[in-house]
Amino acid sequence: MNFRLTAWLTLTAMATTAFTLSACQKDAAISTAQATTAPVSGGTLTWGVGTEPTCFDPHSSSQQNSFFLIRNYVDSLVAKLADGSFAPWLAKSWSISEDGKTYDFVLRDDVSFSDGTPFNAEAVKANFDYILKNSAVTSASASLLVQYDHIEVVSPTEVKIVLKTPDSTTLESLSSVKLGFLSPKTLSDNKDLCAGGPALVGTGPFTFTSYQRGQEATFSRNPNYHWAPAFAQNKGPAYLDKVVYRFLPEASVRTGALSSGQVDLIEGVQPTDIGVFDKAEGFQYLTGPSATTSFTLNINYTTGPAADVRVRRALRDGFDLDAIVKSVYLGTVRRAWSNIGPDNADYATHLKDSWGNKVEQANQLLDQAGWTQRDSEGFRTKDGQRLSIEVGYPQPYVRDSRDVLIRAIQSALRQNIGLDLHLHITTAGDFANQKATGNWTIYPNTDNPSDVAMELWDMLGDRGFLYNAIAKSDPVITGDINKARQLKAGPERRELLGKIQQYAVDQAYIVPLFAPAYHVAAKSRVHGVYFEPQLDSPGNSYDLWATPATQ
Amino acid sequence: MHPLIKRILARLLSALLVLWLAASTAFVAIHALPGKIEDVLAGDLQYPGLREAISAQWGLDRSLAWQYGHFLERLAHGDLGSSYVMQQDVIQVLSSQIWPTVQLALSAGVLATVLALVVATLTAGRSRLSRRLASAVELILASTPVFWLGLLLLIAFSFQWRLFPVSGATGWKSLVLPAVTLALPLAGVLSQVTREALEQALEQAFVTTIRARGLGELALRLRHLLRHALLPVVTLGGWLIGSLLGGAVITEKMFGRPGVGSVTLNAVLSQDLPVVLAVVLLAALIHVVISTLLDVLYLFIDPRLNTP
Numbered sequence: 001m002n003f004r005l006t007a008w009l010t011l012t013a014m015a016t017t018a019f020t021l022s023a024c025q026k027d028a029a030i031s032t033a034q035a036t037t038a039p040v041s042g043g044t045l046t047w048g049v050g051t052e053p054t055c056f057d058p059h060s061s062s063q064q065n066s067f068f069l070i071r072n073y074v075d076s077l078v079a080k081l082a083d084g085s086f087a088p089w090l091a092k093s094w095s096i097s098e099d100g101k102t103y104d105f106v107l108r109d110d111v112s113f114s115d116g117t118p119f120n121a122e123a124v125k126a127n128f129d130y131i132l133k134n135s136a137v138t139s140a141s142a143s144l145l146v147q148y149d150h151i152e153v154v155s156p157t158e159v160k161i162v163l164k165t166p167d168s169t170t171l172e173s174l175s176s177v178k179l180g181f182l183s184p185k186t187l188s189d190n191k192d193l194c195a196g197g198p199a200l201v202g203t204g205p206f207t208f209t210s211y212q213r214g215q216e217a218t219f220s221r222n223p224n225y226h227w228a229p230a231f232a233q234n235k236g237p238a239y240l241d242k243v244v245y246r247f248l249p250e251a252s253v254r255t256g257a258l259s260s261g262q263v264d265l266i267e268g269v270q271p272t273d274i275g276v277f278d279k280a281e282g283f284q285y286l287t288g289p290s291a292t293t294s295f296t297l298n299i300n301y302t303t304g305p306a307a308d309v310r311v312r313r314a315l316r317d318g319f320d321l322d323a324i325v326k327s328v329y330l331g332t333v334r335r336a337w338s339n340i341g342p343d344n345a346d347y348a349t350h351l352k353d354s355w356g357n358k359v360e361q362a363n364q365l366l367d368q369a370g371w372t373q374r375d376s377e378g379f380r381t382k383d384g385q386r387l388s389i390e391v392g393y394p395q396p397y398v399r400d401s402r403d404v405l406i407r408a409i410q411s412a413l414r415q416n417i418g419l420d421l422h423l424h425i426t427t428a429g430d431f432a433n434q435k436a437t438g439n440w441t442i443y444p445n446t447d448n449p450s451d452v453a454m455e456l457w458d459m460l461g462d463r464g465f466l467y468n469a470i471a472k473s474d475p476v477i478t479g480d481i482n483k484a485r486q487l488k489a490g491p492e493r494r495e496l497l498g499k500i501q502q503y504a505v506d507q508a509y510i511v512p513l514f515a516p517a518y519h520v521a522a523k524s525r526v527h528g529v530y531f532e533p534q535l536d537s538p539g540n541s542y543d544l545w546a547t548p549a550t551q
Numbered sequence: 552m553h554p555l556i557k558r559i560l561a562r563l564l565s566a567l568l569v570l571w572l573a574a575s576t577a578f579v580a581i582h583a584l585p586g587k588i589e590d591v592l593a594g595d596l597q598y599p600g601l602r603e604a605i606s607a608q609w610g611l612d613r614s615l616a617w618q619y620g621h622f623l624e625r626l627a628h629g630d631l632g633s634s635y636v637m638q639q640d641v642i643q644v645l646s647s648q649i650w651p652t653v654q655l656a657l658s659a660g661v662l663a664t665v666l667a668l669v670v671a672t673l674t675a676g677r678s679r680l681s682r683r684l685a686s687a688v689e690l691i692l693a694s695t696p697v698f699w700l701g702l703l704l705l706i707a708f709s710f711q712w713r714l715f716p717v718s719g720a721t722g723w724k725s726l727v728l729p730a731v732t733l734a735l736p737l738a739g740v741l742s743q744v745t746r747e748a749l750e751q752a753l754e755q756a757f758v759t760t761i762r763a764r765g766l767g768e769l770a771l772r773l774r775h776l777l778r779h780a781l782l783p784v785v786t787l788g789g790w791l792i793g794s795l796l797g798g799a800v801i802t803e804k805m806f807g808r809p810g811v812g813s814v815t816l817n818a819v820l821s822q823d824l825p826v827v828l829a830v831v832l833l834a835a836l837i838h839v840v841i842s843t844l845l846d847v848l849y850l851f852i853d854p855r856l857n858t859p
Binding site: 136 | 566584586587588590591592593594596598599600601604605608609612636637638639640643644647648685698702705706709710711713716717718720723800803804805806807808809810813814817820821822
C-alpha cells in the first residue's frame, strides 16, 4: 500500500513538473513591461490562498492566515514597523505615563468608517467594550486586554487607556489586527460578524463586497481612504478596483492555478514548486520575513527523563539540524537558533552557531546521567526503563511537513545517541487535557505574538500557555520574563530578552528547529506585494497594482 | 387501517428512531473525546476567567444530562444551535452549503450510473478481449484515489488546455471536473457489478426464448435484461450515496468548491459540536430518505416483490 501511494505521488509530481515546465516556456514569450514604475490604478487581482477564515471578525478570529484578508477592511491605532518600532496610524501621537500604566492617544480627526460613521474616541471605546463583553467568543483579542483596567474618552480625538499593571507589550497589542476597529454600528447591529460580507464595516482601504463560503471573498476599493500606515508605499486610496481571495486548500492546485493564469498571486508555495516561479519568466517569487517565532520543540523540564538538564542538552545537540532542515525543506527555510524569528529586532543574534550537532558530547552527557544500558532495539536504558520522551503534536496544527521534520530528528536521535523521541500525533482535545494537568512532555509549535516578551511569557512564563498548570517552573526564567513584560522598550529590555533566549537554549528548555516564512508567488505584472511586520505574513492588497495585461 | 398507511407509519417511526440514535451517538462520541470542549475552544490562550466564560457561553458548565436534554428539546423545535467556531446559526451555514454538494453528488451519481450501464450493456457476454479490456479499465478506475484522479484531470483540462476553471461553483463548467473526478471510480465499481448481473441474466432460459422469437441483440439487452441487471445496482444505492458524500469532502477541498464537505471536516477537527451533530443528522436523514426511496424503487423494477 505504501509503495503504491509513493509511486502514485511520484507520478503525480512528475506530471505536475512536466506541465509546469511547459507552462513556463510558454509564458516566457509574454515578458511583461517591468519598466513601468509609476503605479497604475484600476483592475482586479485574484489571490489563491490556502486557508479559508472560519471567522471574519477581527476580534474573534485566531487564525494567523485570516488576518491578511481582514487587514483589507480593518486598521489599527498604531503601526508596527520592521525594526520593531511603532508609528502613528489611526492615532496621530501618544504618550506613556512614567509608571507605564497610562497610555494617552491623540486620534486623527479625518478618519471615517466606510458606512460614514466617524472614527473617534467613542468608536475606540465601543470596540474594546465589545471585546470584553463578549470574551467567550473574542478570547483571541480579549487575551490582549488582560492588563487593561479601563478606558477614558477624554475628547472625541483623545482616549486614555489605563492598565492595572505596567505592560510593555501594549503597543504591540494595539498594532495587532485583533484590536483593530469595526464601525460601532456594525458592532451593535450585527450578530453574525464572523460571517463576513458587506455588514462588516471598518476603516480600511477596501470594503467587504461579498463572501461565498468555500469559494471566495471579494473586496472593493474604499475611495475615501487616505490614512495609510507608514509600512505601506501607497498613501491614497488603493490602486485596485477589486481584489478577490479564492480558497484553494491544495498547494499543487494553487501552483497550477497560478501557472495557468487563473489566479494572479498565491501564498503557501510548497518547497517542490518554488522552482516553477522563482526566476521564471512571467513570474516572481518572494519569501517573507521570519519575525514572530521559530518552529520549536518546547520541552517540559519538570517531568520524566527531561527533568535532567543533561538529557535535554543531549537531545538538543544529538543531531545535525542543518542537514535535516535542508533535506526536508530543500533549502527554502532557515534553520533556527532561537525560538524567536531571526528577523525580529529582539532576536538574540549571539545564539547563532552556539549549539547543536555535538553527537559525541551528547553521548557523554547521557552516560553521565546514567543512561548507560541498551535494550534490544538499541535504545539507551536506565534501571530497565527506556530513554523515551514523547512529542505530542495535535493533528490540527500539523502542516508544512513539520511532522516529517520531527520524524527525521527522531531517526537521527535514535541512531546517534539511542534516545527515543517518540512522535505522537494527538488530538487538540488530548493536548488540551495534558496541558490542563501539566502532563505534556514536548510540545512543538510556532506562536502568533510578535512581541518577544509576550511570546516568551506564552511558552515559558509561569502563568503562560504551557506552564500555567505547572507549579515547579524555573523562577530564574519566569522572573526575568515577568520583569521584561514590565520594562519599557529600550536597550535594557532588549538585553534582558536576549538573556532569556540564551538561558532557555542553554538549559535546553527549548530546541528551536526552523524559521518558517510565507512563500508568495505572483505573475510578474503584479507589483507592490509586501509583508506586514506585525503579522509576519503577506500584508493586505492596499499596495498591489498590475501592469495592464495587454502590454 | 389500510395496510399501506400502516407500512408508511411504521417506516416513519423507524426513520425517527434512526435519527434519534444517530444524534445521540454523535453527542456521546463528541463528549467521549479526550479533553474538555472549553479547553479546545480556548486553544493556545491562557488567562483567568477565559474557560469559565466559554463554558457559560455555550452551556458547557451544566450537567451532561441537561445538555443532552436541552439539545433534544431544541432539536424538536428545529433549532440546531450556533457553531462554536463560526459563531453562526448552524442551519444557516449548512443550508448555504448544501446546494453545491447536492449538485456535485447528483451529477456525479447520474454520470457514474449512466457510464456503468452503457459500458456494461455493450460489453456483457461479448468477446473475451472487450470484456477483459473493460474490466481492466474498471479495476484501475475503482482503485484510483479521488485526489490523484482530480489532480490529473486538473493538470490536463484546467492547467494545460484551460477548458475548465480550477475552482468555484459558478456555472456548469466548474461542475464538470469535480463531477467526473467523483464519478469515475464509482462508475468502475458499478459497471463491474452490472456486467456480472447482465451475464447471469444472459444465461437464463427466457433469453433463449426471446432470441428464438427473433428479437435483435440490442433490443433484448435494453428491453429485457437491463431490468434484471438494475437490481444489484439499486442494492448498491446506499453504498453509492455514502461514497458520493464521502468523496465530496475530498473533491470539494481539492477543487476549492463550496459544500458541506469542507464544513464537516473543519467542524470535526475543531470539535465544533453543534456543526458535527447537524451534519450527522443530515447524513442520517439522507440515508433514511434514500433507503426508503430504494425500497419503493424495488417494487417497480421487480414486480415479483409485489405479489404477496
